[in-house]
Amino acid sequence: MNDAAASSPTATPAEPGEVGLVSPRDYHHHAPFTFDNGRTLPAYTLRYETYGHLNAARDNAVLICHALSGDHHCAGIHSLDDPKPGWWNNLIGPGKAVDTNKFFVVCANVLGGCQGSTGPGSLNPATGAPLALAFPDVTVRDMVRAQKNLLDHLGIASLHALIGGSMGGMQVLQFGIEYPAFCKRLLPMATTARASAMAIAFNEVGRQAILQDPEWRHGNYPAGGGPRVGLAIARMMAHITYLSDASMDRKFGRRLITSHTPSASPHFDPRFQIQSYLLHQAESFINRFDANTYLYITQAIDHFDLVNANGSPENTLAALQKNLSPIEARTLVIGFTSDWLFPPEQNREITLALLRAGKSASYAELATDLGHDSFLLESPRLYDLVRGFLDS
Amino acid sequence: MNDAAASSPTATPAEPGEVGLVSPRDYHHHAPFTFDNGRTLPAYTLRYETYGHLNAARDNAVLICHALSGDHHCAGIHSLDDPKPGWWNNLIGPGKAVDTNKFFVVCANVLGGCQGSTGPGSLNPATGAPLALAFPDVTVRDMVRAQKNLLDHLGIASLHALIGGSMGGMQVLQFGIEYPAFCKRLLPMATTARASAMAIAFNEVGRQAILQDPEWRHGNYPAGGGPRVGLAIARMMAHITYLSDASMDRKFGRRLITSHTPSASPHFDPRFQIQSYLLHQAESFINRFDANTYLYITQAIDHFDLVNANGSPENTLAALQKNLSPIEARTLVIGFTSDWLFPPEQNREITLALLRAGKSASYAELATDLGHDSFLLESPRLYDLVRGFLDS
Numbered sequence: 001m002n003d004a005a006a007s008s009p010t011a012t013p014a015e016p017g018e019v020g021l022v023s024p025r026d027y028h029h030h031a032p033f034t035f036d037n038g039r040t041l042p043a044y045t046l047r048y049e050t051y052g053h054l055n056a057a058r059d060n061a062v063l064i065c066h067a068l069s070g071d072h073h074c075a076g077i078h079s080l081d082d083p084k085p086g087w088w089n090n091l092i093g094p095g096k097a098v099d100t101n102k103f104f105v106v107c108a109n110v111l112g113g114c115q116g117s118t119g120p121g122s123l124n125p126a127t128g129a130p131l132a133l134a135f136p137d138v139t140v141r142d143m144v145r146a147q148k149n150l151l152d153h154l155g156i157a158s159l160h161a162l163i164g165g166s167m168g169g170m171q172v173l174q175f176g177i178e179y180p181a182f183c184k185r186l187l188p189m190a191t192t193a194r195a196s197a198m199a200i201a202f203n204e205v206g207r208q209a210i211l212q213d214p215e216w217r218h219g220n221y222p223a224g225g226g227p228r229v230g231l232a233i234a235r236m237m238a239h240i241t242y243l244s245d246a247s248m249d250r251k252f253g254r255r256l257i258t259s260h261t262p263s264a265s266p267h268f269d270p271r272f273q274i275q276s277y278l279l280h281q282a283e284s285f286i287n288r289f290d291a292n293t294y295l296y297i298t299q300a301i302d303h304f305d306l307v308n309a310n311g312s313p314e315n316t317l318a319a320l321q322k323n324l325s326p327i328e329a330r331t332l333v334i335g336f337t338s339d340w341l342f343p344p345e346q347n348r349e350i351t352l353a354l355l356r357a358g359k360s361a362s363y364a365e366l367a368t369d370l371g372h373d374s375f376l377l378e379s380p381r382l383y384d385l386v387r388g389f390l391d392s
Numbered sequence: 393m394n395d396a397a398a399s400s401p402t403a404t405p406a407e408p409g410e411v412g413l414v415s416p417r418d419y420h421h422h423a424p425f426t427f428d429n430g431r432t433l434p435a436y437t438l439r440y441e442t443y444g445h446l447n448a449a450r451d452n453a454v455l456i457c458h459a460l461s462g463d464h465h466c467a468g469i470h471s472l473d474d475p476k477p478g479w480w481n482n483l484i485g486p487g488k489a490v491d492t493n494k495f496f497v498v499c500a501n502v503l504g505g506c507q508g509s510t511g512p513g514s515l516n517p518a519t520g521a522p523l524a525l526a527f528p529d530v531t532v533r534d535m536v537r538a539q540k541n542l543l544d545h546l547g548i549a550s551l552h553a554l555i556g557g558s559m560g561g562m563q564v565l566q567f568g569i570e571y572p573a574f575c576k577r578l579l580p581m582a583t584t585a586r587a588s589a590m591a592i593a594f595n596e597v598g599r600q601a602i603l604q605d606p607e608w609r610h611g612n613y614p615a616g617g618g619p620r621v622g623l624a625i626a627r628m629m630a631h632i633t634y635l636s637d638a639s640m641d642r643k644f645g646r647r648l649i650t651s652h653t654p655s656a657s658p659h660f661d662p663r664f665q666i667q668s669y670l671l672h673q674a675e676s677f678i679n680r681f682d683a684n685t686y687l688y689i690t691q692a693i694d695h696f697d698l699v700n701a702n703g704s705p706e707n708t709l710a711a712l713q714k715n716l717s718p719i720e721a722r723t724l725v726i727g728f729t730s731d732w733l734f735p736p737e738q739n740r741e742i743t744l745a746l747l748r749a750g751k752s753a754s755y756a757e758l759a760t761d762l763g764h765d766s767f768l769l770e771s772p773r774l775y776d777l778v779r780g781f782l783d784s
Contacts, residue, residue: 133659197640197666198632204667205628207660209601212621218657229604236597237629240590245735248589253702265610267525268599268687272694274589275596295660302664310645340732343637 019076047116065164114290206234411468439508457556598626636763
C-alpha cells in the first residue's frame with residue numbers, strides 16, 4: 001500500500017537540504033464519490049507528490065494543503081534543469097522546517113483542480129469533451145474527503161501534522177473536524193474561518209471577468225483556448241490582494257519601464273514597472289491554470305463557513321466554537337500582520353474559539369510587510385515556529 | 393461677467409438647508425488649449441454648476457473638485473422628482489458646512505470627463521465621430537488650468553477655498569501650486585501626493601479590463617456601446633477599494649440573496665448580497681460613464697506626482713517640500729483612518745512637507761471604518777472641520 005512512500009522521491013541523490021528530483025503520481029479512486037451537494041462522480045483522480053519515507057508506525061506523515069493557485073508540487077524539482085522548485089520548497093526538505101528526513105510529506109492537487117486532479121477540465125468519458133459545468137460544485141469539505149482516500153491508500157495511520165495557508169488553512173481546519181483522531185497537529189496560517197464580504201467581493205470580480213468573457217461560452221471552451229482575457233484580469237486583481245502597499249512600493253514604487261515596444265494603442269501602454277509586472281504575472285498564470293477551475297475553487301472558498309451564523313461577534317464566536325469542537329489535534333494558527341485578505345484578527349478568532357472549546361490551541365503572529373503571501377516567502381521566524389510545532 | 397452667479401440656482405425657493413433645484417451650464421472656451429504633453433485643442437467646454445452668490449469683492453468662491461467618477465453636480469437636485477441630489481449634497485447647502493448663504497460654490501466636470509465637458513467622447517468637428525484616442529493625454533494640471541479659465545470667466549478674483557477628495561484633492565494641491573495668490577485655502581482630503589504602486593496596480597487592472605474587452609476597438613466604439621463588460625469589471629473592483637473590510641462586513645456580511653432568477657449558468661449566480669450589490673453598482677456605472685474617460689482619468693491619477701523623485705523617505709519628503717513650495721494658501725489636509733487606497737500616512741506626508749516649507753498647514757485625521765469613501769459620507773465631525781477651516 002505504501003508503494004509511493006518507497007519510490008518517491010527518486011533514487012537520485014538530493015542536494016544537501018533539497019528534496020531534489022521528484023515525480024508526481026496519480027491516485028485513481030475507483031469508487032463513486034458523492035459531493036456535498038449530493039452529486040456523484042463514478043471515480044476521480046488526485047495528482048500528488050510525496051517526499052521522505054513513511055515510518056513503520058505509519059504515523060510520521062505531514063499533509064501539505066495548497067491554496068487557490070497552488071498544486072501538488074510543493075517541493076523539489078521535476079528535472080535537473082527545472083528553473084523553479086515546488087511552491088513551498090523553502091519550507092520543506094531534508095533538515096528544513098518540514099524535515100523530510102523525519103517526515104513523510106504528502107501534497108495533492110485538490111479535487112476540482114487543474115494540475116492533474118479531476119476537475120472541470122477533466123474529460124467526460126461519455127462524451128470525450130471536458131466535464132466543464134457538468135463537474136459538481138465542490139466544497140473545501142469535498143477536497144478534504146477526497147484527500148483522505150489518498151492518505152488511506154498510502155497506508156497512513158495518522159497524520160503527524162497538516163499544514164496549509166489561505167485555502168490550504170481552510171482544508172487543514174476542515175480535516176481536523178472531519179477526521180479528529182487521524183489529525184495530530186493542525187497548522188493553518190493566513191486563513192479564515194469564513195471569507196469576509198470583501199474577500200467574496202474580490203473573488204466575485206474575478207469570476208465576473210471570466211463569466212463575461214465572450215470566450216468563456218458557458219464553460220465549454222476548447223482546451224488551450226477559453227476566457228484568457230477574463231482569467232488574466234482575475235489573476236492580476238487577485239495578485240494585488242496577495243501583496244501589500246509597502247511591499248509593492250519597495251519592489252516597484254513608481255519606477256518606470258526602461259524599454260518598451262509600443263502597442264497598437266500606445267496611449268495606455270504600461271509605463272510603470274508595476275504595470276508590466278502584473279501583465280507578466282497574468283500571462284504566466286493563464287498558461288498554467290484553467291478558468292473553470294478558477295470559478296469552482298473561488299466559489300468553494302467563498303462558501304467555506306465554519307461559523308454558519310449571522311449576528312453579534314459573541315454569536316459568531318459561539319457558533320465557531322461549536323463547529324470546531326470535534327477537533328482533537330493540537331492547533332497552532334499563524335497570522336501575518338500585513339495580510340489584509342485574511343487579516344490577523346480572522347486567524348486570532350479561530351484560536352479563540354478553539355481555546356473556548358477547551359482545545360490545545362495557540363496563535364502566533366508574525367510581523368511582516370509582505371501581505372497575504374507572507375506565508376509562502378522566505379522567513380526564518382516562520383521556519384522556527386513550524387519546526388518547533390512539529391517537534392512538540 | 394458673473395451672470396452665472398446671478399442665475400444659478402434658479403429662483404425656486406430651496407428647502408431649508410438644501411440647495412434645491414439647480415441647472416448645469418456650459419462654459420465654452422473659444423481659444424486653443426495646450427495640454428501638458430504639447431498637444432492642442434482649438435477649444436473646449438466645461439460643464440459646471442454654481443450655488444450661492446458671488447459677493448461684490450468677488451472673493452467668496454469655493455471650488456469643489458471631483459474625484460474619478462464624480463462630476464459637476466455636487467449639490468442640489470435637477471428636477472423636483474430627482475431621486476438623488478448631487479454627490480456632496482450632505483456637505484454643501486444653506487447653513488451646511490460649505491454654506492451657500494456665505495459662499496459662491498463652483499464645481500466643474502473635469503477636462504477629459506464624460507458628463508458634458510470635453511473629453512474623448514466629445515465629437516471631433518472634422519469627422520463627426522467621437523475624438524476617442526485623438527483626445528490628448530490629460531493631466532491633473534491640465535484639469536486645473538482648464539478650470540482656472542472658467543473661474544476667470546465667472547469673474548472670481550480669488551478662491552476663498554478649494555475642496556476635494558481623492559483625485560479632487562490632487563487638483564486642489566495642483567491649483568495651489570499653479571495659482572498661489574488666487575487660492576486662499578486648500579482643503580485636500582483622502583488624497584496623495586502621488587499614487588502608490590498598489591493604487592497604480594488597481595488602476596491598471598481596470599484599464600486592462602477595458603483595453604482587452606473586444607468591444608473597446610482601440611477606443612472607436614459607437615455611442616452607447618463599447619466595452620461595457622470591461623468597464624463593469626473595472627468599476628466593481630475599484631468600488632471595493634473605496635470601501636473597507638469592516639464596512640462591507642457590517643453592510644453585507646455573508647448574508648444571502650433572498651430571491652433570485654437563475655441565469656443560463658446558475659452554478660455561478662450570485663448567492664451573497666455583496667455579489668449582487670457589486671453587480672448592481674457596475675450596471676449603474678456603465679450607464680453613466682464613458683470607458684475612454686475611465687482610461688484617461690485613471691492614467692492622469694497614476695501620472696500625478698508631486699514628488700517626482702525616487703529614493704529614501706527623506707529624499708521623497710525633500711522633493712515634495714520643494715514641489716509644494718509655491719503654495720501660499722493655508723492648507724488643511726484630512727485623512728481617514730480606514731482609507732487603504734490613499735491611507736493616512738500619504739495625507740500626513742503632504743502636511744509634513746508643507747510645514748517643512750514653512751507654510752500654514754495642518755492635518756486632521758478622522759477615525760472612520762468606511763474606507764476611502766469616508767470623505768463622501770455623512771460625518772458631522774468632517775462638517776465641523778470644514779466649517780471651522782472655511783471660517784478661519
